[in-house]
Amino acid sequence: MNEMTRLYVDFHVIQTVPPSCINRDDTGSPKTALYGGVRRARVSSQSWKRAMRKMFNEDFQQANFGIRTKRISSLLVTEIRALQPTMDEEEALSLVEGFMKLCGISTKKKNDVEKTNVLFFISKTQIHNLAEYILAHKNAKDKNIKKEVKKLLSQNHSIDIALFGRMIVVSDKLNFNTDASAQVAHSISTHRVDNEYDYFTAIDDLAPEDNAGADMIGVVEFNSSTMYRYATMSVHTLVKELNGEKELAAAAVKEFAKAFIQSMPTGKQNTFANRTLPDAVLVTVRRDQPVNFVGAFESPVRTTDGGYAERSIQKLAEYANKIYTNYVDAPEHSWSIGMGDEQNNVNLKELLQSVHDALLEDLTNMVSSGQE
Template identity: 35%
Template sequence: MIIELHLLQSFPTSNLNRDDLGQPKTVTFGGALRGRVSSQSLKKAARSLFPEVGLAEGETAWRTKRLLLQAAHELTPGEGEPGEEEHAIVREALQQMGFGLDTNDLTEYLLFVGTGAVDDLAAFCRDHRERLLTDAEARKKEQNSKGAPKKKKATDEAKKVADRILDARRAVDIALFGRMVADNKDFNVDAASQVAHALSTHSVASEFDFYTAVDDLKPDDEAGADMMGTVDFNAACYYRYANLDTGQLRHNLFGKEAKLDEDDEDLLKRAVSAWLNAFIRAVPSGKQNSMAALTMPDTLLAVVRDSGTWNLANAFLDPVPGKGVMGTSTERMWQHFTRLRSFYGDEEIRTVAMASLSGDLDGLQVPQGEQVGNLRKFTEAVLGGAVRG
């Protein structure tokens, strides 16, 4: 079963997701420059909301390079800072497990791991503290002329702990968004959710705000600003699209052949609900303290289907002109969906739910059975359709 979510969301003065020059990201689409928000930015914003939409801490994941630093803290008694001994023990454990480390004791790349990974690593280090310390001292003596330690074959127990650290089951973030481990493809996870870059339904031009600041303690007889600069921004109505394959989600959370018990079924339902509610509410954090572009989607369209996926971005291949951008965008999106439905058929479609704060759904001839009046009814229609499937 696949759930598709299509959103139209207008942001005022904002720089939600900036490029390497500090400017709002853009893309040329249909021959016109559009505002863009990357899928990575939207996924991060959604992940940050998971604890607020029904997921417990142990059901989410961390993206981190700091496994060593966190585990060393757990090995340190009391509230003190870990010393070199604790660092050496965890460093040796990670190296024996096959994790590469840089000179700052960070893993070579970001690892997407369940929140229990640090506890598993610390427990292994605690149980084998003396051996790991001895191995660490021996490794240090065996360093080659460049200072790189010689690799040792991982023990079976170290491999088992590495497997636990990288176990993605029951970690909803990893199940939804997937994971790639460069050194070992066995730990790769195919994402259950695909997320598109949001793009503006109309053409945009980046602008900039010139600002100044004055020293509050400056003498009254001294004029002029003490700081000045510019901040880039735009304002745009974005089309956002994401989908979720509930079958892949189930596989990622519990394994291909797993038989689900009552707790498993509950987690699966909450994971789907969290995905839906988090993406509806997700707003990137870029420049929010200075611009507070904290809007909600205006138009929401969801489709529950057996197969197939339709990104509706081509509804805006010709940029929406002039005023009334949200109303025209809503009309364009629904008409494009209706044409696809008519041409390709809708046998695989189980449920359609559409809501709009400002759009005239009756005027767009949206069937009454596919109109919903508020967010609660919208999510109930989507989740109910997915469960029935």
């Protein structure tokens, strides 16, 4: 791919997280990672992506979302009958069952509902196209059917499939996987972290007054930290997955940015109420490659005045300039919140709109100059 056809957006966030346990391991302890020789607080990419997807889905146009289901047979039957109203449900179901068998997709009926063995993530347009294909190939026994179906499911993606990807493995030889246009890194603290314990008790409201014992005893492990968070978006890939709809792609990146900046995983939310917003945000648009700045914190931040956020922001800015000097060019566009850069410093509303407008202009210029 020509370098001029590439377009990446990088998102960097410094965020202080108060005492909490927003992402736990199998023992209930806050997740951690060893980096730079010391133990760091960690929030997995899966955890934060779930929070992002929830916010993204609440704020974006619902018509552009896919469906997660094992009941794909029911969806196909409904769509087939919508395309051909004279066909009864039994005939439509028979067609779908034959289609599934030819594709090697296993199904089983439970409580009169036909379910696939794997969970499908599929767009409404893909359901429509599959239904049309089934009707056009009622008597198909073609060996190429798997190849043709895979082609149908590799285009017309919903926005969430294009952004976050899809993994559907039917067998060793058949999958309908889709690579994500967005990547989210595991968030780690910029400094060393030691976990602490919250010991709590509960008392029976109806217990006698002379009963001094607790009726329930528990311990919650937690930590607090200033975290570095990073995500990147391959905008040219997103546009391709969305069939060249550059306006939709630019709007999706804007909402992705908002979700990445404002979302918070909900683990132990009722216990800790840890709803914080970032201390600083840096968003850049590049054409060469994405660049993660986690190396700024390989040497853990140490503090003399009791806080980590200010020094973490300084180290992020210093490391970015070092990378721009030694390895890559400065970004084509850059916006920041709380970074102390007066030239590019904006508020969140301005940042989101600026990202949207700059990408839409870049994508339009790429199309007009034939660089798609």
